[in-house]
Amino acid sequence: MNGDRSKLDKVLAAQRQYIAEREAGYRERALKMYPWVCGRCTREFTRANLRELTVHHRDHNHDNNPSDGSNWELLCVYCHDEEHRKAVNDVRYGSVAEKKREPATHNPFAGLRDAMAKKS
Numbered sequence: 001m002n003g004d005r006s007k008l009d010k011v012l013a014a015q016r017q018y019i020a021e022r023e024a025g026y027r028e029r030a031l032k033m034y035p036w037v038c039g040r041c042t043r044e045f046t047r048a049n050l051r052e053l054t055v056h057h058r059d060h061n062h063d064n065n066p067s068d069g070s071n072w073e074l075l076c077v078y079c080h081d082e083e084h085r086k087a088v089n090d091v092r093y094g095s096v097a098e099k100k101r102e103p104a105t106h107n108p109f110a111g112l113r114d115a116m117a118k119k120s
């Protein structure tokens with residue numbers, strides 16, 4: 001009866017483990033590559049509080065882990081939070097709509113007014 005349930009649990013457990021391993025992999029590499037300093041607030045970290053220093057993906061794609069570390073940024077948990085909140089806001093209130101609004105430089109009646117001026 002709970003065969004499906006345990007199958008699902010196994011899948012979920014495997015997925016959790018995959019995510020944890022992947023994260024441990026790039027986190028370790030990023031920590032070896034970069035100084036233990038938050039990229040935003042420049043807070044410094046030691047082994048004692050190192051778990052509060054997290055790896056942020058600049059393009060927000062956790063599968064994009066180039067070996068030169070160019071997609072990683074070390075951020076403290078607070079700044080990391082802030083970074084993601086900002087990204088969500090960008091999507092929600094993005095500048096796309098703003099850019100579309102252009103000043104009306106072209107006046108469609110300009111030609112008409114000239115034509116009428118000539119007549120009178």
Ligand SMILES: [Zn+2]
Nearest residue numbers: 038041076079
């Ligand atoms: Zn920070």
Ligand SMILES: [Zn+2]
Nearest residue numbers: 055056057080
């Ligand atoms: Zn991030």
